[in-house]
Amino acid sequence: MSVNPFVTMSNIEKSFNGVPVLKSVTLKVQKGEIHALLGENGAGKSTLMNILGGVHQPDNGFIMMNGKEVKMNNPRVSQDQGISFIHQELNVVSDLRVYENMFLGAELKNKIGFLKVEEMCRQTSNVLSQLGVSINPKEYVRNLDTSYKQLIEIAKALLHKSSLIIMDEPTSSLAEHEVKRLFKLMKNLKKSGVSIIYISHKLKEIKEVCDRYTVLRDGEVVGTGSMKDENLETITRLMVGKSISEDRFMHDHSLGPVLLEVSNLTSEGLFNNINFTLRKGEILGFTGLAGDGRTELFESLFGYRKKYTGKVKINNQLVKIDHPSKAIKAGIGLVPKDRKENGIIKDLSVVHNMSLASMRNFEKTGLIQEKAEHQKFQYYKEKLNIKVHNPRITIDKLSGGNQQKVIIAKWLEVNPDIIIFDNPTQGIDVGAKQEIYHHINELVEQGKAIIILSSEAPEVLKVCHNIYVMYQGEITARLKGEEATEDEIMSYATGSKREAEKIG
Amino acid sequence: MANLQLKEYNQQTSNTKTRLSWLWSEYSVIIAFLIIFIAASIMSPRFLDINNQLNILMQVSIIGIVALGMTVVMLSGGIDLSVGSVLVLVGVITVLALNASGSILVAILTALFVGSAAGFLNGLMVAKGRIASFIATLGMMAGARSIALYIAEGGSVSGEVSGFTAIANSDLWLIDYPIIIFLIMTVLVYVLMHKTRFGRYVYALGSNEKAALLSAIRVDRVKLGVYSLVGLLVSVAAIIETSRLNSISSSSSGVQYELDAIAAVIIGGTRMTGGRGKIIGTFFGVLILGILNNMMNLMNVSPHLQGFVKGSIIIVAVLFQKRE
Known part of the structure; x- marks a missing residue:
């Protein structure tokens, strides 16, 4: 030196x-x-x-x-x-x-x-x-x-x-x-x-x-x-300041009945002929390279994009979702990627960000009950370990991990049966990442169904029951979480390998 | 030790500093209002006279009501340039309805309907037609004025029903009705924006439309609501304006109201791009403009110079309350 x-x-x-x-x-x-x-x-x-x-x-x-x-x-x-x-x-x-x-x-x-x-x-x-x-x-x-x-x-x-x-x-x-x-x-x-x-x-x-x-x-x-x-x-x-395990999360609860069934979902130029099912208590992972269409797929499922064809069944009932508010009614929530552009509303306070998608829970005769909002936030603050002194400050003053937790709290308050997480740990430190995985795991134990979209293979390997790999708008593989390896995922994600049989 | 004390001292001063800057950024418009108010009362002894004070309030009430609507639309990230023209159109049609029916109630209902319909049309263009609000309302501005001119054949129309003038020319314990209406509207819009779901959605959408949509907010409906609300408030202002002189001029009424309203909103600290601002700020912004006008009249400033003074004050006010 x-x-x-x-x-x-x-x-x-x-x-x-x-x-x-x-x-x-x-x-x-x-x-x-x-x-x-x-x-x-x-x-x-x-x-x-x-x-x-x-x-x-x-x-x-x-x-x-x-x-x-x-x-x-x-x-x-x-x-x-x-x-x-x-x-x-x-x-x-x-x-x-x-x-x-x-x-x-x-x-x-x-x-x-x-x-x-x-x-x-x-x-x-x-x-x-x-x-x-x-x-x-x-x-x-x-x-x-x-x-x-x-x-x-x-x-x-x-x-x-x-x-x-x-x-x-x-x-x-x-x-x-x-x-x-x-x-x-x-x-x-x-x-x-x-x-x-x-x-x-x-x-x-x-x-x-x-x-x-x-x-x-x-x-x-x-x-x-x-x-x-x-x-x-x-x-x-x-x-x-402490050691963190890199092990897989163990799932010892059993999966429930099929909650969501997607068939032949297609959107010109974005994704093609998507079929999958999601069961109660299941964590489903979607991974692939940038531009594989997974974000667009789930934005469509959530009603943010309208131009798609195919069938979506929830609890065996056909639903037509063309606006996020209909997705909520059908029981789907979405924690979007790129938190800054899609997730947080930076001029609103931390509390108001938390309550934004579920304002009806805090209304009485048409007026917002601020006190109820704050009490609810205190609950999530403790539950999710959100670090904030004064929840009245605007959300952009929090660190990335804490912002993400507030967004998660927002969707927990909506309480949908299915929650889609798109790149949930983007720009978040190791400690907060673990906490988020932990919460996701808790959710499925309570009987929710979770879909995680991530570009990081280790992430889906760590928490998911089943993993779908996408390549250029198509599902190229369906793998079991316990058996899949990073290399295997990569070979499907880059399109060098493709499962022969039709999936779903 | 000395070092430590110094550090503590520094920390204290920086704490007071942050507290002061917080106070300034939250209440700068009120502080500015107080300064101008005190300055005005020193400069002219007549300023503090109760009649003069009521006079100021009376003069700002119409623009004030329009500015409340403008605040809402600007918080949502848009703008409404058509307020002055829509005000005239509503006024003209109101007078026609009044004379045709002979009923003040019918006239008022017609006014409210025409105003909110024009606003709703603005909302349709912005929300469903995806036209930038500046352009859409610019079109409405030209169109509404033109229809008003056509109906009134370029001149004024006057009411022929006695009692209609009472709306703007009566008082309750010295306080004129328009002032009372302005205050009530301020309270109502305040409650709407800060205590209801609609208000929260307007802020959210003005700050980040995509995130608002992804939070399952019916963004299109909120926008329709916003522009209709502006139209409704404009029609309230139009009723007062028409009732005051029992007539409205299709060519000269409501001219530049949009600029005065936008000025009041900006002085009140609302951000041009939306998402941040307060109704109470606009209220004081309107008062500041009113005091300035009043002072210039009391001090015999040439009417040709008043625009210059007003323009300078607007720019200075915005410079001082620059945030972020």
Whole structure:
């Protein structure tokens, strides 16, 4: 290990509103290494990185780059030092073209100030092909998948020849083969001397790609060292302060009668001839790569999308669902993916988010009983372990895990027989993930039926009775939760294998 | 030790600071109102006179009722530019109904029906036709005014039934009926927006329409309700406006009401894009506009300059209460 690290953040302290978030944190990153920054939500990772990115100023402590002290007064200074920050929330402008996004704020101009469009397109194509994707640089970003949007952000960092790239959960919206490509690229970057700070909750990925790690817990560094010398369990224990089992959830209750029967569900261009059944007490998993149509399938089943054909039977009765309110009447709830866009209503308070789908439960002669709402929230707060001091604050002030719990509480209050969870643990730390799995398990023990959509094979393997794998809008396999393996799921999800017999 | 004390001190000041900024962000419009009110009472001794105070309230009552509706539609993430034109159309038809039937009740019912029907049509265009509210209500703005002009042949229509003028020209213990109607409407809309399911849905939909729909809210119906409600409130304002002079001018009544109403809503702290704002804010926003008008009259500011002063105050007010 060299004596002079590339970047040193020394004894950084930071408080917000008198609450200390970082307590004398020191982080050292060497040149050409991938450094994992770990910790649960709210451990202070984002604050630390925002200080490095010039978004926040530390109360105490200093930052050294290449042995010289640097004051990151604003994001611009940080960028000029060669630091790129790839945020978890995508910062791409949907209404601009790919190349326009790539060069946003640093457009190439000729002598009289006109844009050099062809040159920018050429460079964009070059960088994107390094990443192994071919997108037309003139394509509008709004027409691209989320995973491509992520790649554009990464490509932007490459384009600006950054010497330090901070990646905050870059793989949360990527499919597995895209993740592999990203890792290969990160390793190449490393060889060319670029340092990467990698923030992720997915420990397996970290083990695969990172050289060293630093773990934060409650604003303090609780461990740092070389990745090779540690196993995942030790690191998990450092993060949460206790060890967490990676075992399958055992289901010892028996399944009830068929609750939901879906046959020949088809929507042009999205999904095709979908058949499955769901029994009382069952957890059904749907997995596949990005763009496999599972989200659209269940958005249709929930009535958010109307253009589909086929039969849906609930309790053996044919139902026609063309609006989410009809789905609720039929007994279906949906915890959507992309919490920020689809789940939370950020201007409403925590309590009001909880009660939004079940306002009738809190009405008396047409007026809302705020007191009843608050009491109900207290109940869920304790039941789901939601961490919030004042439930009257707007929901966007909570951490991702707590927001998700509020959304789950919202659907528990609606009390449907079937709850669909779309990517329920997206951007949520290990501890909160476990809690959510636990609640899902409790629900099925009470006789509910659950459908989990997830791009993470380990997740469905861990909690589901049965797993359906989708590929390009079709179900390619139905597997038993206990018997399936990650590799098996992958081969069906990528379309390289396909079950011969008709399913359902 | 000294360091520790300093830290504690810092923490305390930062706590008071956050508390102050909370107070400011929640009640900035009321604070601004108080400042302007005090400034006005210092600048002109006549300002505090009870008759002058009632005069201000009387003058803002029509715009105030329209602004209440505008608040609701802006909270839902839309806008209604047609309020002034619809007000005139309702006024003209009301007078016709009044003269034809000779019944004040029939006139009032006609007004309420025409207003909410125009609003409902706006709602249909926005919710079912998926036309941006700005465009849909711009069309209604032109259309409603034109029909009013056609019916009244470009001029004014006057009521021929005695008693109709009593609506806007009577008082209860000194307080004119329009003021009372404005206050009642404020309370009703406040209750609707903060104590009922409908109000909660409007906020939700203005903040995040997709999430609202995924929460099983009947978004289309809520929008229809919102625009119909604006139409209904506009027709209440139209009844007052018509009754006040017992006539309405198809060409000059209701002109720029939409701008005054939007100004009051914005001064009141409601966000242009919806989801955030308060009825009580609009109430004080309306009062601020009223005081400004009144002051300029009392101080003999040229009527040609009044628009400039008003415009500047709107921009300053919004600059000061900038949040987030």
